[in-house]
Amino acid sequence: MIVKNEAENLAACLESVGDLADEIIIVDTGSTDNTVEIARSWATQIKHFIWIDDFAAARNESIKEAQGNWIFWMDADDRLSPDNVARLKQAAASGRADAYYCYVVSQFQNNQVAQDRIEHLRLFRNRRGVQFEFPLHEDAAPTAHRLGLTIARTNIVVNHTGYTADPQTLQAKARRNLQIIQAAHRQAPDNLYWRFHLGVTLHALGDLAGSIEHLAAVIANPPPFLDRDVYLYQAYEGLMLAYLHTGQTAQVRQILAQAEQEFGYRQHFWVRAGTIYLDLDEPEQAIEALEHART
The missing domain is CATH 3.90.550.10 (Spore Coat Polysaccharide Biosynthesis Protein SpsA; Chain A)
Known part of the structure; x- marks a missing residue:
């Protein structure tokens, strides 16, 4: 520890x-x-x-x-x-x-x-x-x-x-993390691993436009991550949520379709898809996705 x-x-x-x-x-x-x-x-x-x-x-x-x-x-x-x-x-x-x-x-x-x-x-x-x-x-x-x-x-x-923890503590941790990530990104600007973490951390800090920029870059040119189930899946999920929270529903559906092609075998994908369809006010699709998660 x-x-x-x-x-x-x-x-x-x-x-x-x-x-x-x-x-x-x-x-x-x-x-x-x-x-x-x-x-x-x-x-x-x-x-x-x-x-x-x-x-x-x-x-x-x-x-x-x-x-x-x-x-x-x-x-x-x-x-x-x-x-x-x-x-x-x-x-x-x-x-x-x-x-x-x-x-x-x-x-x-x-x-x-x-x-x-x-x-x-x-x-x-x-x-x-x-x-x-x-x-x-x-x-x-x-x-x-x-x-x-x-x-x-x-x-x-x-x-x-x-x-x-309280929101102020969480924000302080996210800002600390951002400083470390930005320093690493400056040293290796083409390293998509750091762009992934920039996207995740900017999302936590409320910079959804910045989050979208970095996560979209990761998905557009997926690097050879050691485990796609860990990193690439999180990039898809983070990008879907960032588009959702900025009202870009067409992009949400586009990324959701791409994510299904990549991760349709994962139970959690279908759970997340169900919650996103509910947020999109599409209850029939939400039920279908959640039923899929049960199989």
């Missing part, structure tokens, strides 16, 4: 882990509250890391000295249910793969579960060379793929409570 000023969240996170972990390594990046004191009650190792605007660097520090056979990483505002602790144990013991995607499901201020589930590579064997990449939205999947690790999907759910 990497943490900073997570005194309100850390204990609940670690309590939810139960007996999953043989060792808990926590890297603090400059807390000024009692995060470190709370961590001492749980962690087998606490490390201090000077923050350099690079989440991957901090995350790599957290796994550098791990001794276990498997690594599972969390944020302080993540929670595991007992059922999902059991599923994690089963995945590690099964021998089915070397690394596993988990679903991260976010909750918002109204306590409704987000309709979309984002997949993260959260569980992987402790192999030399597996590292996180990208200064924001750090990801171990690129190196896992390059090393030839067998990767599998699971139904393991990590509940993320980070979006239950």
